[in-house]
Amino acid sequence: MARIVVLGSLNVDLVVTVPRLPRPGETVLGDGLRSCPGGKGANQAVAAARLGGQVAMIGRVGDDGFGAGLIENLDRNGVDSSGVDRDPAAPTGAALIFVEAGGQNMIAVAPGANAVVGASDAQRAAARLGPGDLLVMQLEIPVAVVERAVQAARQAGAFILLNAAPAQRLEPGLLSQLDALVVNEREANALAANEREANALVDHDDPSTIAAALLTLGPKIVIVTLGPSGSVFCDDTGVHRVEPFAVKSIDATGAGDAFVGALAVGFARRLPIETAVRFGNAAGAAATSSVGAQAALPGLDDLRRRFGVDLSSSEQ
Ligand code: ADP
Secondary structure (H helix, E strand, C coil): CCCEEEECCCEEEEEEEECCCCCCCCCCCCCCCEEEEECHHHHHHHHHHHCCCCEEEEEEEECCHHHHHHHHHHHHCCCEEEEEEEECCCCCEEEEEEEECCCCEEEEEECHHHHHCCHHHHHHHHHCCCCCCEEEECCCCCHHHHHHHHHHHHHCCCEEEEECCCCCCCCCCCHHHCCEEEEEHHHHHHHHHHHHHHCCCCCCCCHHHHHHHHHCCCCCEEEEECHHHCEEEEECCEEEEECCCCCCCCCCCCHHHHHHHHHHHHHHCCCCHHHHHHHHHHHHHHHCCCCCCCCCCCCHHHHHHHHCCCHHHCCC
16 A cells, blocks of 8 residues: 655644633633644544554644644554654644534634744655655645645655645646645635636536536646535546435534545555545545544544445455
């Protein structure tokens, strides 16, 4: 199986449940503080490792207690954490989350060490990649670093998967270097809208049309995740819809990260694209059926038991 290198963010999520969200200047008493590992990069690394991937994480945390906890969490989940640097000059990234009893939330993110991930980290990621290995990235580290890593990974002959989340403007040319682009519907619309300004890209809300339009920007495969409606993927064979798995969904946090982690494992095992996307759908669905980002990430046994999805029978 090919190796998976995740270059991306690590955060500690600090969560307090409150009877109602505070107004400006107001103090509201909540319940006890929960601190959970998060950050899209770390979530995706853990998602892939729980599903049997051989995963290494490259990123930065602060030289503080939160950072030590995040590294320990990677180790516990079987992710190689030796590429996570403890930066003496920046604090560990943190998300401060208020959750109202009704489910509404308010989030402020302090990117901390994620914001100082730099060119040397892109090189460190690429140094771990051989031909056919996977580089997985998101957009919670500086885009310039993502661009640098794409160049270096191409030279290494690696397969490059970008989850363009959270949505932001990308330099023209970056998309054309990707093997796979993964976005949710909102991010797909944002990317297409940006490109529409620059080029005469089709103005249409239908996800299949948007996926096809994004493919014209250069990625070899475009995948748009559609929450409870599953996903679509588009490659040179056309646009294909992949049906969702039915679940009683209680918390959508981390569904996209579960999807990307599972997809990466599917690609690392050289599964046909449709099988890999279906595997992503199963992991995404499972992640919505319990609370939290990483706590809800499934293992292979969960997916086999719940959805009858069995990778061993489809490995090539
Ligand atoms: P994000 O978390 O990035 O917004 P999505 O909400 O699109 O991503 O979820 C990722 C994937 O997880 C979807 O493509 C789908 O397969 C699965 N998924 C998400 N929500 C549900 C749900 N309510 N029921 C079934 N599958 C879901």
